Amino acid sequence: MSPPGAGPLEPYERDFEIFRAGVGGDPAWLRGLREDAMGQFREAGFPSTRLEAWKYTSTRPIAEAGFTLAASDAGSLTLDQVEQLCFPVFACSLFVFVNGRFAPSLSTPSTRAAGLPFESLARLRSENPAFLEGRLGRVAELKEHPFAALNTAFLDDGAAISLPAGAVEEEPVHLVFVSVGDGDEAPWVTHPRVLVHAAAGSRVTIIQDHVSVGSAPRFTNAVTEVTVEENARVDLVLLQREGDASHHISGLHVRQERDSRVSTHTVTLGGGFVRNDLTLLLAGEGAECKLRGLFLGTGDETVDNHTLVDHAVPHCTSRELYKGVLAGTSRGVFQGRVIVRPDAQQTNAFQSNPNLLLSDGAEVNTKPQLEIHADDVRCSHGATIGQLDLDALFYLRSRGIAELAARDLLTQGFATEITDSLPAQALGERVRELLLDRLHGAGNGARS
């Protein structure tokens, strides 16, 4: 808790004073970027529910907790623990971050040491800051996103993934962000940052996995910025499965150039308070994006998904499918905003958000927001809120499948469209299992 009389920004101001002193060796442009960002966060403050974008979710639980900057030490995490935490489904490169800091000793960059498109931000800051200049903070609109501003103010470490023109990375790059904290520790915050640059014609799949160890209250404030040049293709998977003491705010900011392809999977399986902002700017003609989401709420969790697809130019296509499963007294939100600019003729924009309520106490708010300023467009949206189909339930039970197992089958069935489209089949299967584990209260104490 923050001391009485102090505003909710107070702990962040104090941390910022200390933090800026520690990164005084950074180039002037980076220090300036942080100062500006802090100024923007200061000005905006914690967003209130009066703002359209925060209409359904109050940030008070975060503002009032008085989170302070996490200690940077990687703690006592072992490689074994890390392997248990992540999906051991690929032979892929694993890059592990502990409390926001890259932990090379826990990372297994596959068999190929050279030529990997990965570097830690901390290392780039000291060894090749020129690479970051003009890239960091290019895509995220800090004015619109106070939490992205806060992340930028404390920009320290994270991942940079950069593909040269024409490079095709077959193996997924798997980033694991572990937050470690025991019950008696002060509530703390980390600001992980990921920067992705896919040059013309390149291709990469990135899995960003957020897990937690220990039950201390914590706040993960992540920002990912992605630039996808002409004809490049980036497939992004965000997995959130922190414990119920976790607050997680994630901003994914994407800029797509001509004929580029982007797919996102935002899979939320845990976390007491989760807010995801996806912002995609379709800046080049012929660009296409597919946004898919699967979110599970159990206990009294809040999961808020906010997407914005900005069709700035003609001939672009966006498709969105978000599926919500809400149990217990959890609350889900889907707000899908689509802007079609006056020039953006021949736009295709489709959006769908089916939701499954598994209990009477669960709740979901779903709201499409189409702002169409061009006339030659094909846009559609649809949202549904339903329960398990009783006829289907009876059908399964009449074949000898017990009621709980039948419910589980139907719940998994509801998620299948999303899990089947994940970039690796094994990953989809793991997510299906985790969905049920989480629903039944296993893993990090989440209860349905």
Add this chain to the structure above:
Amino acid sequence: MLEIRNLHATAGGTPILKGIDLKIEAGEVHALMGPNGSGKSTLSNVLAGKPGYEITEGEVLFRGRDIRDLAPEERAAQGIFLAFQYPVEIPGVTNNYFLKSALNALRVHRGEPELDAMDFLALCKEKMARVDMPEDLMNRSINEGFSGGEKKRNEILQMLLLEPRLCILDETDSGLDIDALRVVAEGVNSLRSPERAMLVITHYQRLLDHIVPDFVHVLTEGRIVRSGGKDLAQELEKKGYTWLERGPEGAAAP
């Protein structure tokens, strides 16, 4: 095997079954006929334990045991199987996974070891061949986008796999072409045995040409108004249900 005594049941508060008495012994095949809306599907749903129906009077004994309080899955475990008039489409759950789960649930109940994916597949292929079912239907979602005939074959496939004691077939013949009808009937006949009983609901004599019943019952407005041998079905086919209503012996319920 099955004994129904003075069964009264309501659906959504409306009385549908109004005093049914029916006794089916192991080894017997009973046909149940009757006009649309007379309560045939209601009876099969009540037997299978579908929620939403209330038994207001009477008893249902299966192998000597009152099953009124048993959950659908418990009835399935006891050996009751209903081939649905309208099989349900379930998106996102593959037929393969469903059938394996169902079979293994029953095997566990019977104290048999679960089948692994390989053994199940082998068994399933053998049964599928018996009902001429294309293999790709196993990897699709349950009944989703299946043709009418494919759905009915899928019901019979499930019956062949689960090997129930009492098979209730609710209009399994409707919507089938002539070849499919024969295939389905052969599947059903292959299950006929002295330990097994069947209740075959149909509107048409043609199914009963293939699956020859020992007894035929006619259900009208929630009551069995007439019972007889296989000839009764032929007579009905010629004369229609109105013959029963008009005929002097029509009012005589058993």
